[in-house]
Amino acid sequence: MVGVANVSRIEQQSTVHGTEELVINMGPQHPSTHGVLRVILKLDGETVNDLDCDIGYLHRGTEKIGENITYTMFIPYTDRLDYIAAPSNNLAWVTAVEKFFDWEIPMRAQYIRSMVGELSRIASHLLWLATHALDIGAMTVFLWCFREREMVLDLFETAFGGRLTVNAFRLGGLHEDVPDKFLQLTQEFIDIFPSRIDDYETLLTNNRIWLQRTRDVGIISAEDAMDLGLTGPIIRGSGVSWDLRRAKPYAAYPYLDFVVPVGENGDIYDRYLVRIEELRQSTRIIQQCLEQLPGGPVTCKTPRTIKPPEGEIYHSIENPKGEFGFYIVSDGTTTPYRVRIRPPSFINLGGLKKLCVGQLVADVVAIIGSIDIVLGECDR
């Protein structure tokens, strides 16, 4: 510890010699930036004074592509946005386009959509937990989480053929019914998964190192979170009980029972607890979907060419990372006139400066992990 006398001596020295801000470049190839994020940090000693994010390394002009192809052709492109949870993106796009029409989507399709959406939430949260824990220094969690994520990807493969970019849903329902084996394997996964969540928690929740690295670090109040437009587990970690599955229900969510977990302090630890509880709630939702799954067709009668009437709509769903929406302007032709993707990662990353200024440089890594970004969707 530095005594009072020493502090004044250091102050004297600094006035004699002068101190300087240190500019450090983090990324774009830094492993803890979860993709190609570059952060330029201005440090005073170990304290972050200011930071600037440099993004756009993965910009592919997805919105522009969407404005020049048909509504159906755009579904696989949405896979490439938040590629950690591809079926959720498909769901956002198909439900957004379906808002133009009065189609009655069969209940079997709605339940499968919810079920696959929750599986993708599990896949996304597992990857977040794995890399977040690895950033802070817990190696075992990384290996355990990937073991279960692999099982979820196997489920996607059974149902849709793809593992990462699955192109799961179609306008009006599903391409075809899921095989019985998928339902059986999902049940087996659901049976073992809650005990695996307990295993992760024994490693982290009361771990002293984990608590010291996450508690009271990166705090954001509910008011600030709203001001910054933060959505998803971050705003729930700050104590705002708001989930689009509950507020603006889509797919089969109005018929499903689940709890929206909220935190209290809005620090990294609360965001961690919220996501862990969301894993449990997702498991509950999938169990209910399996029990209530009705029979019948999986697609409604749709026109061969999708031509929405003229108009504009905005529709969003609760993606694992936050509110993921589409604003679509239709001019009555087969291609949308304007496609806007409302990216949760981009907007949540906009709050990084507010979260990091005044914290230590080592906490920046933990805070980036707790925001849970994916750069494919951030840069589009």
Place this chain on the structure above:
Amino acid sequence: MPDEVVENSEETNGAPDSGETAEEVKTPPGEDLKEVVESAFPGAVLEQSAYEDHEDETTFVLGVDSLVAVATHLRDHGDSLFKLLTDLTAAHYPEAENPFEMLYHLYSIEHNRRLRLKVRIKEGQAVPTVSGIWTSADWMEREVYDLFGIEFEDHPDLRRILLPDNWGSHPMRKDYPLEGRGERIYTKPTRKEIGD
């Protein structure tokens, strides 16, 4: 191909939000929000519309001058409380008299409803920033500046965000070519520009 299009309009939708929609048929959606705006700023709402009377698609067209005042009022008024700026974007209509449309999607957690504000502007016309009302507008306005070339007055940090700083054009404009070299101008920055 008119024979391929199936008319579904007479079928009622079984979706969970159809109950709200049925009620809204009597009065146009967003009438109460219009009153909130008009009580403080008479005549501020130039146009009002909603896609098929969906309550969530309520759209107000505003003038450029009244945007900041109306947006602040909508954020703070007890009957609206639009504290969350969900999305900010633009659209380009090259044929129109005012070719650019600025779009603000607002959401109120307290009232669980959405509102869309629209501002139509001319080529080269600047829009006042709303980043003083919602900080989240900071990055989204930078994105609109980057991809559409719309300038924002009093923005704290108006730089390109997705494309390189010396990208010569704005790709989300409708006249931007999809293929070929076109106007995709990229000049390699000099060492002086990088600050090396």
